[in-house]
Amino acid sequence: MDWFVLGLRRGKPEMQIHNAVTNLTVSGGRRLDDGKWHRLMVKNEGHMVLLEVDGDDHLVLSHVSYPIIEQREPSMRIGVGGLFIPVQELLTPLNTAMDGCIRRWDWLNQTAEWREGTSLEEEGTKGCFPHIHRGSFFPGSGLATFSLTGLPTGHSPTNGSWSLTLQMGIEAAPQSGTLLAISSLKQTPLLRLDLQHTDLVARLGNGTILLAPLPLKDCLASQLSLRVTPSRLTLRLGSSEAVKPIPRGEYDHLKHLWLSQRGHLVVGGQPGQELSAMAQERSYFRGCLDTIRVQGQELDLDSAQSRSNSIWAHTCPGPNAEGKAHLDIQN
Numbered sequence: 001m002d003w004f005v006l007g008l009r010r011g012k013p014e015m016q017i018h019n020a021v022t023n024l025t026v027s028g029g030r031r032l033d034d035g036k037w038h039r040l041m042v043k044n045e046g047h048m049v050l051l052e053v054d055g056d057d058h059l060v061l062s063h064v065s066y067p068i069i070e071q072r073e074p075s076m077r078i079g080v081g082g083l084f085i086p087v088q089e090l091l092t093p094l095n096t097a098m099d100g101c102i103r104r105w106d107w108l109n110q111t112a113e114w115r116e117g118t119s120l121e122e123e124g125t126k127g128c129f130p131h132i133h134r135g136s137f138f139p140g141s142g143l144a145t146f147s148l149t150g151l152p153t154g155h156s157p158t159n160g161s162w163s164l165t166l167q168m169g170i171e172a173a174p175q176s177g178t179l180l181a182i183s184s185l186k187q188t189p190l191l192r193l194d195l196q197h198t199d200l201v202a203r204l205g206n207g208t209i210l211l212a213p214l215p216l217k218d219c220l221a222s223q224l225s226l227r228v229t230p231s232r233l234t235l236r237l238g239s240s241e242a243v244k245p246i247p248r249g250e251y252d253h254l255k256h257l258w259l260s261q262r263g264h265l266v267v268g269g270q271p272g273q274e275l276s277a278m279a280q281e282r283s284y285f286r287g288c289l290d291t292i293r294v295q296g297q298e299l300d301l302d303s304a305q306s307r308s309n310s311i312w313a314h315t316c317p318g319p320n321a322e323g324k325a326h327l328d329i330q331n
Helices: 248-260
Strands: 003-009 012-018 023-029 042-046 048-053 056-062 133-136 136-139 143-145 164-172 176-184 189-196 201-206 209-211 219-228 232-237 241-245 264-265 286-294 315-317
Touching: 012 056, 012 176, 012 201, 023 056, 056 241, 056 286, 164 189, 176 248, 189 248, 201 232, 209 232, 209 241, 219 315, 264 286
Parallel strands: 136 315
Antiparallel strands: 003 012, 012 023, 042 048, 048 056, 133 315, 136 286, 143 264, 164 219, 164 286, 176 189, 176 264, 189 201, 201 209, 219 232, 232 241
C-alpha cells in the first residue's frame, strides 16, 4: 500500500512518502504551532512533492514514483488528524495525536464530492477557540489518568531520602474540584490537591491537610508546586508557601506506592470519577494547566493511559480583545 503523511514534529512540518520504489522523509522550516492560522498546500508535480505555507515554498521532497492514473482502479483515502496505517510503519517515529483546527479545506479540488466523516458532527466534538496559547485545557467534563509505571520514580539517593515533587502552571476561575490525585490500584487517594473556592488544599493520607489561600481576584494564574519529603509537606503557590509536618507512616505509604509503581496519577478529577454516576456529581477541574512536571519530567497528556476526549492536550483558549480568557467554553 502506498501512503503519504504530512505532520508536525516539534511544530515544524514533516512529509513522509512510501511506495513500491521509494521511502523518503523530509522535515524542517519554521514552526507552525504559534497559535495563528496558516494556509497549507501540498502539490505533486512529476517526481516532486511540494509543501507551500502561506503562499511560499516551504518543503520540497524529490522522489521516484509512478503516476497513480496508470493504476487500473486508483483509489484514495484521506485521514485528518490520524493514520490509516499502523504507526509502527512510519519511516521515522511520530506521535500522531494532534490538537488543532482546520478550516477551508479542499481535497483534490473536489471537496464537495468527498464524504466527510460523521465525527465532525458528533456530540462532544471540540470547537475551535478564537484565540489560543500553549497549555492543556480541561473544560470541566473529564480527566486524564497516568499509570505510575510510566512515570519517573525519583529513586532514593544513597542516604535513602526519597521525595516527590509536582509542578505546574495553573489558570482557572474560582471553583470547587479536584486538580490532581495519586491513588492506589483500588482508586484510594493517598495524595490529593483540591481547589475549594478560596483555598488550594493538599491532603496526604487520612489526616494531613494543608491550605494555601488563593489570590483575591477573579482568575487564578500562577505557578504551583507540591513537595513531599520524609518530614514535611510543602505547597507553594506563586510567591507564597505553606509547610506542614507529616507523620512518617503517611510518607512511607506514599513512597512505597510510588516506587512500586502500582497506582495512578489522575489530573483533572478524582480516581474512578468517570466510572461512577455518583462520583461524576463531584466537580471536575475546569481551566488550563501549563507544563506539568512530575519528579522533574514533563508530562505529555497524549501519553496518558486514558484521557477524556474533552481535554485539549496542547491548546488553551487565549485572551480575547478585552483580555479575558474563554475558560468557560464547553464542548
